[in-house]
Amino acid sequence: xxxxxxxxxxxxxxxxxxxxxxxxxxxxxxxxxxxxxxxxxxxxxxxxxxxxxxxxxxxxxxxxxxxxxxxxxxxxxxxxxxxxxxxxxxxxxxxxxxxxxxxxxxxxxxxxxxxxxxxxxxxxxxxxxxxxxxxxxxxxxxxxxxxxxxxxxxxxxxxxxxxxxxxxxxxxxxxxxxxxxxxxxxxxxxxxxxxxxxxxxxxxxxxxxxxxxxxxxxxxxxxxxxxxxxxxxxxxxxxxxxxxxxxxxxxxxxxxxxxxxxxxxxxxxxxxxxxxxxxxxxxxxxxxxxxxxxxxxxxxxxxxxxxxxxxxxxxxxxxxxxxxxxxxxxxxxxxxxxxxxxxxxxxxxxxxxxxxxxxxxxxxxxxxxxxxxxxxxxxxxxxxxxxxxxxxxx
Amino acid sequence: xxxxxxxxxxxxxxxxxxxxxxxxxxxxxxxxxxxxxxxxxxxxxxxxxxxxxxxxxxxxxxxxxxxxxxxxxxxxxxxxxxxxxxxxxxxxxxxxxxxxxxxxxxxxxxxxxxxxxxxxxxxxxxxxxxxxxxxxxxxxxxxxxxxxxxxxxxxxxxxxxxxxxxxxxxxxxxxxxxxxxxxxxxxxxxxxxxxxxxxxxxxxxxxxxxxxxxxxxxxxxxxxxxxxxxxxxxxxxxxxxxxxxxxxxxxxxx
Ligand SMILES: NC(=O)c1ccc[n+]([C@@H]2O[C@H](COP(=O)([O-])OP(=O)(O)OC[C@H]3O[C@@H](n4cnc5c(N)ncnc54)[C@H](O)[C@@H]3O)[C@@H](O)[C@H]2O)c1
Ligand SMILES: [Zn+2]
Ligand SMILES: [Zn+2]
Numbered sequence: 001x002x003x004x005x006x007x008x009x010x011x012x013x014x015x016x017x018x019x020x021x022x023x024x025x026x027x028x029x030x031x032x033x034x035x036x037x038x039x040x041x042x043x044x045x046x047x048x049x050x051x052x053x054x055x056x057x058x059x060x061x062x063x064x065x066x067x068x069x070x071x072x073x074x075x076x077x078x079x080x081x082x083x084x085x086x087x088x089x090x091x092x093x094x095x096x097x098x099x100x101x102x103x104x105x106x107x108x109x110x111x112x113x114x115x116x117x118x119x120x121x122x123x124x125x126x127x128x129x130x131x132x133x134x135x136x137x138x139x140x141x142x143x144x145x146x147x148x149x150x151x152x153x154x155x156x157x158x159x160x161x162x163x164x165x166x167x168x169x170x171x172x173x174x175x176x177x178x179x180x181x182x183x184x185x186x187x188x189x190x191x192x193x194x195x196x197x198x199x200x201x202x203x204x205x206x207x208x209x210x211x212x213x214x215x216x217x218x219x220x221x222x223x224x225x226x227x228x229x230x231x232x233x234x235x236x237x238x239x240x241x242x243x244x245x246x247x248x249x250x251x252x253x254x255x256x257x258x259x260x261x262x263x264x265x266x267x268x269x270x271x272x273x274x275x276x277x278x279x280x281x282x283x284x285x286x287x288x289x290x291x292x293x294x295x296x297x298x299x300x301x302x303x304x305x306x307x308x309x310x311x312x313x314x315x316x317x318x319x320x321x322x323x324x325x326x327x328x329x330x331x332x333x334x335x336x337x338x339x340x341x342x343x344x345x346x347x348x349x350x351x352x353x354x355x356x357x358x359x360x361x362x363x364x365x366x367x368x369x370x371x372x373x374x375x376x377x378x379x380x381x382x383x384x385x386x387x388x389x390x391x392x393x394x
Numbered sequence: 395x396x397x398x399x400x401x402x403x404x405x406x407x408x409x410x411x412x413x414x415x416x417x418x419x420x421x422x423x424x425x426x427x428x429x430x431x432x433x434x435x436x437x438x439x440x441x442x443x444x445x446x447x448x449x450x451x452x453x454x455x456x457x458x459x460x461x462x463x464x465x466x467x468x469x470x471x472x473x474x475x476x477x478x479x480x481x482x483x484x485x486x487x488x489x490x491x492x493x494x495x496x497x498x499x500x501x502x503x504x505x506x507x508x509x510x511x512x513x514x515x516x517x518x519x520x521x522x523x524x525x526x527x528x529x530x531x532x533x534x535x536x537x538x539x540x541x542x543x544x545x546x547x548x549x550x551x552x553x554x555x556x557x558x559x560x561x562x563x564x565x566x567x568x569x570x571x572x573x574x575x576x577x578x579x580x581x582x583x584x585x586x587x588x589x590x591x592x593x594x595x596x597x598x599x600x601x602x603x604x605x606x607x608x609x610x611x612x613x614x615x616x617x618x619x620x621x622x623x624x625x626x627x628x629x630x631x632x633x634x635x636x637x638x639x640x641x642x643x644x645x646x647x648x
Contacts, residue, residue, distance in 0.1 A: 005613030015613035023610060024603040055613035072602055092601040096472055096558060108597040111605040114590065126605065138610045146610060149601065 002391060003057045003142035004370045009047030012058065012371040020138060020146035025072030028150030030086060034163040035062035035141050037370070037387040038171060039197050040312050042378050043266060044131070048288065049314045051115060051133040059141025060088035060128035061170040063163060069150060077151040084154035085169045086147055087339035090126040090137060093152035097125075104336035109148065110135045119315065124336060141370060143391040155343045158351070164358035165350055167388065168202070173357050174342035176202025176263075179310035180210050182333035183259035190214040192248055192257035192300060193233070194293040196224035198360045198386045199310055200263035204231040205355060216251060218244060220269070223383040227359070239271070245300045256302030265311025268292035274319070281318065288315030298325050309334035360386040366393035461570060463580065467588035468563040469596045475551035476530040478560045481599050482549060483533060491598060492591040494582050506535070512578035518542045543579050544569040562595075564588060 005015045020029055038061055043049050063085040066078060078084070091098050091106035098106050106125035110116060115133040116123035126148075129139020138145065147154060157166055180203050183191050191207045193200050196219035207215050208231075217228035218236045225235040234251070241247045248257060266289035269275065274292060281287035297307045298321050307330055325332070349355055362385040365373055373387045471478050482488075485506050489495040496509040496517060504524040511517050520541030525534040526548070536546035547566040554561040566588065570579035594604045 001611075003611065003613065007613070013613070017611045017613055020611050021609065023606055023608070026601070026603055053612075054616040057612060092597075092605075094472060094600045095596075096470060099472070108601050109605055111607060113593065114586070135605075136607045138607070138612060142611075148605065 001143035002367055003138075004059060004367065004389075005054075006044060006052050006056045006058055007054050010045060012045065012374050014368050014370055015055075017057065017142075020142075020144050022068060022070045023146065024148060025070045026149050026151065027070040028066050028073055028078060028147045028154070029068040030062070030064040030084065030140075030145050030147055030154070031067045032062045032064040032140055032143055032145060032391050034064070034167045035059050035367075035389050035391060036167060036170070037061075037141070037373060037377055037389070039199060039265070040130070040171075041374070043312060043314065045374050045378060046267065048266060048282065049131050049133075051112075051131045051136075053132060053136075056129070056132075056136070057138040057142055058129045059139035059145075060130060061167065061172070062086055062128075062140030062145060063157075063167050063170060066150070066154075067144070074151040078154060078156070082154075083157045083159075085157060085166050085343070086128070086140065086145070087153045087155070087169075087174075087343060088128055088130075088171045089153070089336055089339045090128065090135065090148055091152055091340065092149050098152075101338055101341050103338040103340045105338075112136055127336070141367065141389060141391075143367075153340060155347065157347070161351070162358075164361060164388070165356055166347065168198075168357040168360070168386075169343050169346060169350075171337070171339070172198045172360075172386075173202045173346055174339050175199050175310050175337040176204075177206040177209075177342050177346060178335075178337040179203040179261050179263060179308050180206035180212075182306070182308035182310070182335075183207065183210075183212075183261060184306045184331070184333075185210045185212050185259065187211045188213045189258040190216065190252055191259050191261065192216045192218065192297075193228075193261045193263055194218045194268075194297065195263035195265075195311065196221065196228045196235070197263065200261075201227055201231060201360050201385070202357070203261055203263055203310065204228055204233045208232055209349075209354075216248065216257065221380050224380075224385060227385065230359075244296055248300045252302070256300055256305065258302055259306040259308060260297035260301040261308040262293045262297050262311040264293040266290060266313045266317075268294075268311075278318070287318050289313045289317040291317035291320060295319065295321055298328075298330065301328065301330055303328045305330055307332045310337070312336075361388055363387045365389060367391045368394070461572075461576060463568045463570070463583050464565065465583050465585040465588045466563065466565045467585060467592045468561065469589075469592045470554055470558065471560040471562055471596055472558075472600050473560060474530075475553060475560045478551050478562055478599060479530045479533070482551075482562075482595070483527070483529075491594045491604070493594075494587065505538070510582050513581055516578045518575065518579055518582065520545055522546075542575055543571065545583075562592065564592060 001019050002014055003017045004012055007013050041058055044052055066080050066082045066084060069080060089104040090109040091103040092108040095107040104125050109126040110123045112132050112135060113123035126135025126137055128137050176199050185207060189212050191212045193203050193215060196217050204215050204217055215233040217233040218238050219225050220237055220239045225237060228235050236244060236247055238244050268290050270292045278290035282290060301307055362383055367389045370389055376382050376384045377387055485498040489497055494510045496511045499507045501507050505521055507521050509517055509519050520537040520543055522535040522537045525536055526532050530551060532550050534548035537544055545568040549564045552561045566583060568579060568583050570576040597604050
């Protein structure tokens with residue numbers, strides 16, 4: 001089959017690889033019909049998260065049809081022919097964490113848990129196509145994928161609903177929603193969201209669903225800011241203001257947003273001195289993350305407010321303003337999304353026409369063009385917001 | 395634990411039959427203090443176990459030598475102590491879970507012959523007799539004279555605080571003879587390895603399988619990666635794929 005493989009930093013290539021096989025009793029094989037490139041993939045593309053190996057198959061946002069199931073898959077829940085969307089977090093469904101619905105913290109799904117334990121104390125769940133530290137599972141930017149614990153994660157889809165509307169249930173729609181939920185929004189709240197990427201776009205819309213009165217979205221790309229406005233947000237182009245934190249003060253009568261969301265993560269961009277310092281440290285591998293946005297979130301948040309961090313961090317970040325965090329009595333909430341909590345409820349919203357997630361798609365291309373699209377998406381060229389790959393088109 | 399969360403029907407894993415009432419096992423006095431020490435949450439747990447527990451337990455009968463290896467591990471299992479005990483007590487199946495074990499065979503009168511695989515096709519054999527065997531609570535065995543190594547092991551099953559399943563703690567002590575066997579034995583027993591074995595045990599009892607990516611598809615690997623894989627000292631002598639084949643063929647569970 002065709003698969004997008006990580007061949008080193010800034011090197012993706014489409015390779016012919018063997019079709020996946022059932023390796024465990026609860027596995028299933030999915031024939032993939034749509035698969036996407038995510039902002040999280042860019043951290044791997046840019047070589048910023050350790051434990052990738054040349055030849056690893058990328059991708060964690062995919063959907064398709066079940067073509068094979070292992071002997072241990074509950075046939076009531078999943079069978080050959082079912083059309084499913086697959087969550088990017090791999091969860092066993094039976095450990096303490098899964099029972100608490102902390103799906104992205106599953107205790108059993110990461111065979112390489114001990115690598116993650118060295119860095120983080122304890123290991124989160126395995127993820128598709130996302131480093132050996134997080135399981136080393138082959139990803140879904142391919143024609144087929146093996147899905148472990150197949151009767152736990154994949155969500156069965158109703159007939160007739162097009163891929164474009166449901167494929168983002170694999171990650172970014174639930175992630176945006178979880179980010180908004182983590183803002184602890186109360187009616188009338190103002191939420192500031194850094195980044196206007198696909199995750200943030202869903203976070204903006206979810207924040208309104210959860211009762212926010214104002215959403216202020218921050219980025220520098222006009223086409224992304226415009227999409228945020230279409231979702232009802234006010235926007236700040238951070239390149240056009242002197243100081244984002246001051247601008248937010250001015251916009252909120254000197255109170256500050258009730259919650260601040262970092263939907264950017266470890267590769268934030270900025271023109272300031274700290275950015276250059278962080279970049280240099282990242283290049284020298286003395287700091288793995290550039291927490292520019294996280295710092296701003298903590299500074300900007302109103303007293304007693306909440307900082308929500310859906311943006312991905314991998315290791316260590318410097319100069320986090322702990323004094324502000326502590327003295328302003330802030331709360332921080334974060335995590336890889338506990339996908340299985342949100343997939344069904346959000347599918348319901350899609351079916352009720354409350355939202356059509358396909359609005360984020362800017363590019364639909366055959367899988368062979370994936371290497372170019374990685375570059376376009378990274379550089380935010382050609383008004384690129386979200387790339388959907390067709391594994392079968394030529 | 396909120397039982398409604400577990401209302402899903404998971405009948406392929408042994409813990410699916412988890413009973414709603416978990417019996418709090420009586421604290422085993424005396425010899426099992428080692429494991430009690432290990433289960434203490436404090437940082438000094440290990441120290442305690444080593445000072446007053448495991449050594450006291452293991453050391454009371456013989457003089458500990460310098461070469462003695464003491465390794466331990468613990469896991470929280472989402473099942474009852476009885477279920478955990480039942481899977482563990484089935485020694486003959488332990489090689490399916492424990493990477494270095496080649497076979498365990500019953501040789502009668504509560505005795506078992508254990509064979510562990512070392513590097514480069516070497517192996518170590520010992521015959522062991524049961525010392526304690528209390529259902530749902532405690533198992534210990536020790537090697538008999540004439541074995542390749544002097545080794546003993548104890549495993550304790552306790553209801554976890556808050557009724558969150560079973561706390562399994564294991565300690566193994568080995569006093570290898572000098573020479574070649576000593577070098578092999580040293581590669582067969584350490585805390586990292588025990589912990590890995592226990593994680594596989596946990597995965598199996600909770601999910602009915604052991605997670606793996608061995609045998610999955612990938613693009614061309616670099617020579618460097620291949621070389622690193624060979625050089626990786628933590629890489630088990632038996633590949634996971636081989637393991638899961640054995641599992642699929644032989645596993646009696648579910
Ligand atoms: N928690 C999860 O489970 C989860 C899931 C998916 C993605 N993510 C993470 O969410 C983040 C966003 O993902 P995406 O797909 O939207 O990525 P993206 O790259 O498309 O978007 C990031 C956006 O942030 C903007 N940005 C950069 N620096 C900024 C700054 N200083 N201030 C304001 N905006 C800034 C960029 O211009 C860009 O538009 C990534 O870190 C990704 O890894 C997390
Ligand atoms: Zn993603
Ligand atoms: Zn789990």
